[in-house]
Amino acid sequence: MKLNIAVLPGDGIGPEVTKQAKKVLEAVAHQFNHTFIFKEALVGAVAIDKTGEPFPQETMDLCLKTDAVLFGAIGDPKYDNDPSAKVRPEQGLLKMRKDLGLFTNIRPVKAFEQLLDKSPLKKEIIKGADLTIYRELTGGIYFGEKKISKDGKTASDLGEYSAYEIERIAHAAFKAAQVRRKKLTLVDKANVLESSRLWRKVVTEIAKEYKDVELHYLFVDNAAMQMILNPTQFDVILTDNLFGDIISDEASVIGGSIGLLASASIGEKHAVFEPIHGSYPQATGKGIANPIASILSAAMLLEHFGLNEEAAVIHKAVDKSLELKISTPDILPDSKITTSKVGDFIADYIHYPE
Amino acid sequence: MKLNIAVLPGDGIGPEVTKQAKKVLEAVAHQFNHTFIFKEALVGAVAIDKTGEPFPQETMDLCLKTDAVLFGAIGDPKYDNDPSAKVRPEQGLLKMRKDLGLFTNIRPVKAFEQLLDKSPLKKEIIKGADLTIYRELTGGIYFGEKKISKDGKTASDLGEYSAYEIERIAHAAFKAAQVRRKKLTLVDKANVLESSRLWRKVVTEIAKEYKDVELHYLFVDNAAMQMILNPTQFDVILTDNLFGDIISDEASVIGGSIGLLASASIGEKHAVFEPIHGSYPQATGKGIANPIASILSAAMLLEHFGLNEEAAVIHKAVDKSLELKISTPDILPDSKITTSKVGDFIADYIHYPE
Ligand SMILES: [Mg+2]
Ligand SMILES: [Mg+2]
Numbered sequence: 001m002k003l004n005i006a007v008l009p010g011d012g013i014g015p016e017v018t019k020q021a022k023k024v025l026e027a028v029a030h031q032f033n034h035t036f037i038f039k040e041a042l043v044g045a046v047a048i049d050k051t052g053e054p055f056p057q058e059t060m061d062l063c064l065k066t067d068a069v070l071f072g073a074i075g076d077p078k079y080d081n082d083p084s085a086k087v088r089p090e091q092g093l094l095k096m097r098k099d100l101g102l103f104t105n106i107r108p109v110k111a112f113e114q115l116l117d118k119s120p121l122k123k124e125i126i127k128g129a130d131l132t133i134y135r136e137l138t139g140g141i142y143f144g145e146k147k148i149s150k151d152g153k154t155a156s157d158l159g160e161y162s163a164y165e166i167e168r169i170a171h172a173a174f175k176a177a178q179v180r181r182k183k184l185t186l187v188d189k190a191n192v193l194e195s196s197r198l199w200r201k202v203v204t205e206i207a208k209e210y211k212d213v214e215l216h217y218l219f220v221d222n223a224a225m226q227m228i229l230n231p232t233q234f235d236v237i238l239t240d241n242l243f244g245d246i247i248s249d250e251a252s253v254i255g256g257s258i259g260l261l262a263s264a265s266i267g268e269k270h271a272v273f274e275p276i277h278g279s280y281p282q283a284t285g286k287g288i289a290n291p292i293a294s295i296l297s298a299a300m301l302l303e304h305f306g307l308n309e310e311a312a313v314i315h316k317a318v319d320k321s322l323e324l325k326i327s328t329p330d331i332l333p334d335s336k337i338t339t340s341k342v343g344d345f346i347a348d349y350i351h352y353p354e
Numbered sequence: 355m356k357l358n359i360a361v362l363p364g365d366g367i368g369p370e371v372t373k374q375a376k377k378v379l380e381a382v383a384h385q386f387n388h389t390f391i392f393k394e395a396l397v398g399a400v401a402i403d404k405t406g407e408p409f410p411q412e413t414m415d416l417c418l419k420t421d422a423v424l425f426g427a428i429g430d431p432k433y434d435n436d437p438s439a440k441v442r443p444e445q446g447l448l449k450m451r452k453d454l455g456l457f458t459n460i461r462p463v464k465a466f467e468q469l470l471d472k473s474p475l476k477k478e479i480i481k482g483a484d485l486t487i488y489r490e491l492t493g494g495i496y497f498g499e500k501k502i503s504k505d506g507k508t509a510s511d512l513g514e515y516s517a518y519e520i521e522r523i524a525h526a527a528f529k530a531a532q533v534r535r536k537k538l539t540l541v542d543k544a545n546v547l548e549s550s551r552l553w554r555k556v557v558t559e560i561a562k563e564y565k566d567v568e569l570h571y572l573f574v575d576n577a578a579m580q581m582i583l584n585p586t587q588f589d590v591i592l593t594d595n596l597f598g599d600i601i602s603d604e605a606s607v608i609g610g611s612i613g614l615l616a617s618a619s620i621g622e623k624h625a626v627f628e629p630i631h632g633s634y635p636q637a638t639g640k641g642i643a644n645p646i647a648s649i650l651s652a653a654m655l656l657e658h659f660g661l662n663e664e665a666a667v668i669h670k671a672v673d674k675s676l677e678l679k680i681s682t683p684d685i686l687p688d689s690k691i692t693t694s695k696v697g698d699f700i701a702d703y704i705h706y707p708e
Contacts, residue, residue: 120582125474141495141513146548155552156514159495163507189596194500198509224604228474228582242543246600250578 001305002035004066008059010044011089012279013289013339014072020291020343021070021298024317027350028302028310039066043096044074044089044279054092060099063270068301069100071274072294077281089279097137101267104169106176106300107248107276108132108262111231111255114322115331118256121228126254131234132180133251134173135244137265139165140195142241161195161240166202172266173238174210183235185216187223187243199240220247227251252276259290259330262297264304271304273297287338290328292318295346317349356389357659358420362413364398365443366633367643367693368426374645374697375424375652378671381701382656382664393420397450398428398443398633408446414453417624422655423454425628426648431635451491455621458523460530460654461602461630462486462616465585465609468676469685472610475582480608485588486534487605488527489598491619493519494549496595515549515594520556526620527592528564537589539570541577541597553594574601581605606630613644613684616651618658625658627651641692644682646672649700671703 007022009015022038029036041059048054054074063069074089096102111119111129119126144158177184186203188196200217207215218226220243226233227250239247252261261276275293283289299314321327326345329335361376363369376392383390395413402408408428417423428443450456465473465483473480498512531538540557542550554571561569572580574597580587581604593601606615615630629647637643653668675681680699683689 120476120479121474122476142546144510148548148552152552152555153517154514155548156498156512157547157549158510158512160508160510189599192496193511194502194509195511198502198506201506221599221603224578224600225607228604228607245543245575246578249575250582250604253579253582 001307002037003068003305004037004039005301006062006066006069007038007040008043008069008071009040010072010074010279011046011076012073012281012284014044014074014279016285016287016289016339017275017291017294018070018072020339020346021294023343023347024295024314024350025298025301027347028313031313031350032307032310034307034310043071043092045076045079047092048079048087048089052087054087054089055095055099060096063096063100068304069270069272070298070301071272073275073277073279075279075281096272097265100270100272101138102265102270102272103136103138103165104172104266105135105137105244105248106132106264106266107135107252108300109231109251109255112257112260112319112322114319115255115257115260118331119254120256121231121254125229126231126256129231129234129254131231131237131251132176133237133239133244133248134169134176135239135248136165136169136241138241140241159193159195159242161198163198163202166199167206170203170206170238173236174206174213177213177236178210181235182212183214183216185218185223185234185237187218187220187237187239187247189220189243190217191219195240203238223247224250227254257331259328260292260296262293262300264297264300266304271301273301273304287340288329289339290330291339291343292321295343313350313353314346316353317346320349321345355659355661356391357422358391358393359655360416360420360423361392361394362397362423362425363394364426364428364633365400365430366427366635366638368398368428368633370639370641370643370693371629371645371648372424372426374693374700375648377697377701378649378668378704379652379655381704382667385667385704386661386664388661388664397425397446399430399433401446402433402441402443406441408441408443409449409453414450417450417454422658423624423626424652424655425626427629427631427633429633429635450626451619454624454626455492456619456624456626457490457492457519458526458620459489459491459598459602460486460618460620461489461606462654463585463605463609466611466614466673466676468673469609469611469614472685473608474610475585475608479583480585480610483585483588483608485585485591485605486530487591487593487598487602488523488530489593489602490519490523490595492595494595513547513549513596515552517552517556520553521560524557524560524592527590528560528567531567531590532564535589536566537568537570539572539577539588539591541572541574541591541593541601543574543597544571545573549594557592577601578604581608611685613682614646614650616647616654618651618654620658625655627655627658641694642683643693644684645693645697646675649697667704667707668700670707671700674703675699
């Protein structure tokens with residue numbers, strides 16, 4: 001397969017980790033006879049510094065004409081600490097999501113066997129957890145009409161959804177469940193919210209097309225409890241923008257290894273793959289950043305194009321690196337193994353499996 | 355002090371646990387020379403069975419003319435499993451909150467030293483956690499305008515707050531922080547929501563009147579993570595209705611002992627005190643229900659009227675019962691100690707401390 005991949009390294013540790021993901025994709029291309037063509041572009045603070053824009057037109061053009069985007073991270077303290085800054089790196093991310101129409105955010109959470117001790121939860125609670133969250137990313141109350149009264153004493157946000165917005169992500173989530181453990185949990189607040197009742201109606205209807213998938217309903221407050229009490233009960237979680245924001249961030253910490261979590265944001269025509277960790281400016285250039293989240297984002301990219309065998313090879317190599325403790329200090333204190341050494345090991349393992 | 359207390363035992367284990375709370379309040383009255391006058395009334399399924407209404411006028415009248423309400427629990431499977439039921443026990447709770455104007459919900463969460471092993475979180479994470487959540491209870495998106503389009507294809511909910519609604523609960527939360535560890539964390543989503551920005555503006559302004567309290571801001575998605583990663587960082591959390599629903603339920607499971615969690619719902623003139631656990635029908639009449647949440651709700655009632663020394667005595671007696679393992683089987687498997695034996699021990703300890 002031939003794939004054109006835009007690489008947007010961004011700020012902080014973004015470039016270091018993305019470089020390892022690219023290295024791993026090159027190993028996959030070599031082993032499986034694919035052609036991956038990488039083109040780099042600017043985003044975030046580094047883009048503001050060079051062009052004045054966090055998501056320049058040139059970057060947008062590249063993203064529009066490539067098959068997928070491999071994204072690093074954005075954010076720089078010099079903008080965070082300057083309240084007068086008119087342009088902020090984060091705007092680049094929001095603009096990209098909007099312009100590329102990325103309405104589905106996918107966040108897998110897995111308890112890595114080798115890292116069970118890292119979790120704030122007890123080993124026996126987290127062991128075996130393997131879930132993925134489908135969060136609607138371009139609708140709901142985050143994008144609804146905002147009002148503030150003239151006297152500034154009343155403010156409101158409108159949480160609105162259309163059946164169409166729900167349908168398109170629901171199909172994606174059911175399809176994901178079909179190739180996983182065939183369980184889908186819709187998280188909403190249908191006992192109170194009208195928009196949640198629409199979610200429930202639409203998703204219940206669509207479920208008829210996926211008879212092999214078991215559909216469950218869970219109120220969001222209960223979901224926030226169940227994520228802690230019994231995360232292994234979940235397979236695919238489907239939810240709206242606001243609830244997805246809260247539940248996916250909650251879920252991200254139960255595994256105890258935020259440096260290992262990948263994500264995908266997918267639209268009709270475009271798709272972006274990125275680690276969930278940020279630009280982590282304090283670690284920049286020290287070789288201590290964990291590249292695994294970025295590498296697993298590359299695996300999600302391959303899965304998106306049906307290259308499941310290739311993705312599985314990356315997962316196997318990552319597991320092996322953890323097993324052999326070829327790890328950065330975030331998960332192995334006092335480790336002297338650098339970001340690029342982890343990338344080298346994983347790429348080498350793909351080239352020459354045992 | 356003379357207090358008129360309405361007792362609404364409700365359904366399931368409600369009557370059993372409320373009886374113990376009353377027993378403990380009677381012990382306090384005796385020891386401290388107070389006069390507590392108890393009057394019982396119907397609520398929930400038992401009220402529907404006898405009057406056709408989940409919150410009959412007679413119960414309402416009693417609540418309106420008493421100083422405080424001691425509430426048990428409501429809910430009965432015979433209504434849950436009957437989709438054609440026009441009247442439901444839960445409506446009694448909502449009607450009561452609304453009619454009594456209970457706009458502040460208070461949910462303390464404490465990691466009991468004797469029960470640290472019960473938590474799904476690791477001991478070292480939960481040890482020392484002692485926080486209380488102030489959730490706005492009668493505003494926001496749960497009560498905002500709901501719309502569904504004629505074709506049923508679009509649905510919306512309006513999340514609205516006025517400065518007045520925020521001010522009244524903010525003062526209560528700051529006052530609570532003053533007599534605790536003097537830290538208040540406002541949980542919102544001010545980077546996205548207009549109503550959250552109003553919360554932030556109003557609370558920041560009110561903070562000037564409470565200079566001894568440190569004010570922190572936390573986005574709700576980050577709060578959902580921090581509650582797991584480091585719950586001991588929190589003292590008082592202040593938040594809106596929706597975020598409070600999610601965060602307080604999440605927080606309720608970190609202590610590992612839902613049978614011990616009390617709550618208060620407070621308005622300008624009225625106040626209701628109740629365990630957070632439900633009616634737990636399967637346990638009804640077996641003597642296995644844990645009465646501590648109800649007993650600690652009685653302690654919150656006393657604190658509400660400034661009877662802090664009296665409340666402290668209840669807390670001490672509860673701690674002693676846990677220490678001596680005078681506990682029901684939910685926290686001490688194989689225990690043969692009944693609901694009323696736990697109540698007896700706590701009441702006796704108040705009468706005759708060591
Ligand atoms: Mg988030
Ligand atoms: Mg709740």
